[in-house]
Amino acid sequence: MSGQYAEFTSEQNTAARGAVGNIGITYHGAPYQRADPWLRFGVGYRLLWSVHQFENLAEGPTVLVHGFELGALNLGYDFRLSEGVAIAPMIGADLNLFIWDRVAGVSHALSSAQVGTFVFAGLQARFDAGGSTGTRMASTREPGRLGVW
Numbered sequence: 457m458s459g460q461y462a463e464f465t466s467e468q469n470t471a472a473r474g475a476v477g478n479i480g481i482t483y484h485g486a487p488y489q490r491a492d493p494w495l496r497f498g499v500g501y502r503l504l505w506s507v508h509q510f511e512n513l514a515e516g517p518t519v520l521v522h523g524f525e526l527g528a529l530n531l532g533y534d535f536r537l538s539e540g541v542a543i544a545p546m547i548g549a550d551l552n553l554f555i556w557d558r559v560a561g562v563s564h565a566l567s568s569a570q571v572g573t574f575v576f577a578g579l580q581a582r583f584d585a586g587g588s589t590g591t592r593m594a595s596t597r598e599p600g601r602l603g604v605w
């Protein structure tokens with residue numbers, strides 16, 4: 457499971473925010489190494505908020521548009537700080553189908569579903585908890601080599 461939160465800038469809004477939660481599967485290229493490339497595919501649910509501000513500087517209603525994240529593909533490269541903590545630069549893209557909106561506290565279905573996509577780059581932190589790999593990774597290093605955990 458994963459989640460994301462984003463703040464956007466826009467000329468038409470005073471604020472624009474987004475959140476997504478998804479479940480997926482991740483393939484790790486070198487799971488027992490300190491440096492580990494990975495690829496993740498997931499599906500989930502996306503929400504987008506925009507706070508409109510009109511020309512006379514009066515704030516308009518907040519609009520929430522939400523729907524399904526049909527697919528998300530992420531590529532990253534973990535740098536392990538310890539056995540259970542990693543940071544990773546990452547890039548990703550997803551495809552979304554927005555079906556509902558909520559304006560001024562009233563929800564309704566959109567007259568037609570809207571397709572949207574997001575492309576992003578960033579830095580993530582991961583904290584592994586629980587589970588077992590069956591073997592404990594040893595923190596042994598040889599001179600001139602990155603160690604394995």
